Amino acid sequence: MKITVNGKPVEISENTSLGEFMEAHRLRREGIIAELNERVIVRGAWGSAMLRDGDCLELVSLVGGG
Amino acid sequence: MEDVLSIGGKELSSRFLLGTGKFESKEMMKEAIVRSGTQIVTVALRRIDLERTDENIISFVPGDVTLLVNTSGARNAKEAVRIARIAREAGYGNWVKIEVINDSRYLLPDNAETVKATEVLSGEGFVVLPYVSPDLYTAKALVEAGAAAVMPLGSLIGSNQGLRMRTLIEVLVEEIDEIPVIVDAGIGRPSHAAEAMEIGADAVLVNTAVAVAGDPVSMAVAFAKGIEAGRMAYLAKMGRERASASASSPLTGFLYND
Numbered sequence: 001m002k003i004t005v006n007g008k009p010v011e012i013s014e015n016t017s018l019g020e021f022m023e024a025h026r027l028r029r030e031g032i033i034a035e036l037n038e039r040v041i042v043r044g045a046w047g048s049a050m051l052r053d054g055d056c057l058e059l060v061s062l063v064g065g066g
Numbered sequence: 067m068e069d070v071l072s073i074g075g076k077e078l079s080s081r082f083l084l085g086t087g088k089f090e091s092k093e094m095m096k097e098a099i100v101r102s103g104t105q106i107v108t109v110a111l112r113r114i115d116l117e118r119t120d121e122n123i124i125s126f127v128p129g130d131v132t133l134l135v136n137t138s139g140a141r142n143a144k145e146a147v148r149i150a151r152i153a154r155e156a157g158y159g160n161w162v163k164i165e166v167i168n169d170s171r172y173l174l175p176d177n178a179e180t181v182k183a184t185e186v187l188s189g190e191g192f193v194v195l196p197y198v199s200p201d202l203y204t205a206k207a208l209v210e211a212g213a214a215a216v217m218p219l220g221s222l223i224g225s226n227q228g229l230r231m232r233t234l235i236e237v238l239v240e241e242i243d244e245i246p247v248i249v250d251a252g253i254g255r256p257s258h259a260a261e262a263m264e265i266g267a268d269a270v271l272v273n274t275a276v277a278v279a280g281d282p283v284s285m286a287v288a289f290a291k292g293i294e295a296g297r298m299a300y301l302a303k304m305g306r307e308r309a310s311a312s313a314s315s316p317l318t319g320f321l322y323n324d
Contacts, residue, residue: 006113031122032114033156038148040155058113062123062158064095065110065136066085066223066251066273 001053012051019046021057031061069301071269073246074161074193074214076132080105081263082293083134083248084286085273086123094282096126102286108134108163108271111149124158134195136163143182150187162187163217164196173223177204181211188212197250200234202241209244216242217271219251220262224274226254229261239266256285256292263296264304 002009012021018041022028034041035058041049051057071078084104089095099107107127114120127133135153140146143166150162164187166179180196181204188194193214198204200218208216218235221227229235230252238247246268253259259270272289279285 006116025116026119027114027116029119029122031124033111033152035152040152042155042157059116060111060152061114061120062109062133062135062153063112063120064086064089064123065108065138066087066271 001051003051003053003055003057005057006059016051017047018049018051018057021051022046027059033060034058035060069297071246073195076105078105078269079103080290081269081297082259082290083108083250083269083271084276085271086127086277087273088277089282090277092121092123092126095123095277096128097283098276098286099126099131100128101283102276102290104131104286104290106132106134106161108136108273110136110138111153112139132161133159134161134163135159136165136197137183138165138167140164140166140183141168142166142176143179143186146179146183147186150183150192151190154192160191161193162195164194175199175219177201180204181207184208184211184213188214195248200231200238202234202237205238205242205247209242213245215246215248215268217248217250220249220258220270221252223251225252226275227252228254228258229265232261232265235262235267236265256288259289260292260296260299263293264299266300269293 037056071081080103082104083106085108086095137146137149146164146166154160164180164183166176167173175198177198180198184194184196195215196208196213197217205216221230248269249262249267250271253272254275262270276282276286
């Protein structure tokens with residue numbers, strides 16, 4: 001199935017949870033915020049959030065700014 | 067009686083807000099924060115680079131400092147509101163600096179969209195500090211919209227030009243007494259920051275001038291002293307400017323006969 005991650009299309013297998021996706025791409029580190037279909041999913045809920053075809057995932061973090 | 071700055075339910079002793087952008091290293095940024103005595107720092111929200119492993123900036127911000135997340139990147143009120151909600155849902159608090167900018171040459175804020183975003187976010191319980199061009203009617207609208215402060219630009223972001231907007235800032239200081247006036251953007255020297263405080267601003271926000279200085283930590287301290295000096299001078303009620311001279315000693319008793 002195909003999801004969009006930070007605006008780019010990514011192929012993933014069926015029955016992948018957000019947690020599994022983040023693990024596979026080495027994105028479990030502190031500070032990364034995951035917004036799935038315009039809703040922030042807290043870290044503790046990554047494991048139970050199942051990804052579906054057409055999902056839109058935004059991975060953001062705080063950075064320096066004025 | 068202590069001179070305390072009240073914003074969004076917090077009582078602050080420092081009138082120095084510090085930005086976290088452009089520092090050479092996060093360690094240097096942290097030391098500048100600590101040595102400056104600032105109690106509020108701004109941060110931004112961006113997509114991560116999936117190929118890189120960056121350090122988490124928050125781990126370099128002392129725990130007792132309030133995070134003021136800015137909505138830089140937002141081109142309109144809707145995008146600003148979205149950024150603020152993401153930051154809050156992610157656990158980074160409810161203080162937001164609204165920054166709605168549509169041009170990359172001048173980085174001038176869109177006052178109208180900023181007022182709209184302020185209405186929405188203050189209604190949702192955010193502590194809203196909107197960044198605007200110094201316009202009296204915008205400032206009055208922001209008070210009505212529930213802003214916790216108004217942040218007029220001193221001059222263009224990152225320009226180090228100082229208080230080019232001085233006259234309009236003075237109007238805001240004079241006419242807006244419901245919420246603090248915080249000069250933000252373009253402050254290039256401690257003397258600019260002191261000037262802002264001398265004319266009655268409640269606080270200043272500085273980023274570039276500290277971060278790109280040869281010695282950012284010393285510069286942060288210099289700014290802190292300038293802001294303190296300007297505030298003290300304002301409270302001590304400076305004498306007015308004159309068009310002609312006023313002698314310091316009597317013009318009599320000179321050591322000659324006339």
